[in-house]
Amino acid sequence: MFKTLQAELLPNGTIRFLEPLPPLSGRTRRVLVTLTETQDESLPGELLSEPVLAQDWLNAEEDAAWAHLQSAA
Numbered sequence: 860m861f862k863t864l865q866a867e868l869l870p871n872g873t874i875r876f877l878e879p880l881p882p883l884s885g886r887t888r889r890v891l892v893t894l895t896e897t898q899d900e901s902l903p904g905e906l907l908s909e910p911v912l913a914q915d916w917l918n919a920e921e922d923a924a925w926a927h928l929q930s931a932a
Contacts, residue, residue, distance in 0.1 A: 862881060865877040868894065
C-alpha cells in the first residue's frame, strides 16, 4: 500500500516530516522523494489558480457559450 506524506527538505539535506510516520513493522522501506516548489502561503488559493483558470475562461468560445445569459442592454 502506498502512503503519501508531506515533508520539508531543510537546507542541510535533512527531511522533516510534517506528520507522524506510520509504524514500519521493523522492515526497511523504499521511498520516492518528489521535490516541489515552495508555495507562497501568503496568497490564497483562488489567487494562485486565477492565471490557470483565465486561460480556459477568457476566450471567444467561452464568451459565445455564455452569451445567452447576458442581459440586453
